[in-house]
Amino acid sequence: MVGLLINKIFVGVSVENMDDFWQLYAIQFGCGFIPLFFLYLIPTRADVRKVQREMSALNEKVDESSRISTTENDLAEPLLDGKLREK
Numbered sequence: 001m002v003g004l005l006i007n008k009i010f011v012g013v014s015v016e017n018m019d020d021f022w023q024l025y026a027i028q029f030g031c032g033f034i035p036l037f038f039l040y041l042i043p044t045r046a047d048v049r050k051v052q053r054e055m056s057a058l059n060e061k062v063d064e065s066s067r068i069s070t071t072e073n074d075l076a077e078p079l080l081d082g083k084l085r086e087k
Contacts, residue, residue: 003028 011023
């Protein structure tokens, strides 16, 4: 679709006129290098491992802080009249 658009707007190659067909090949060749500019966005294995270690440490902290004590002193009665009453 993009190639057709480039041909219609800039080059104008048709079945009857193939004189500028080389320009389409030159454009195709040049556009083939565009993805190389985005390679830096792919993380390295070291980057992935670092993030995984950080996430694992963060998950351990969250797990420790979210443990609920089940002793009698920490238990609360259910909501009564919209207020939480402790034993």
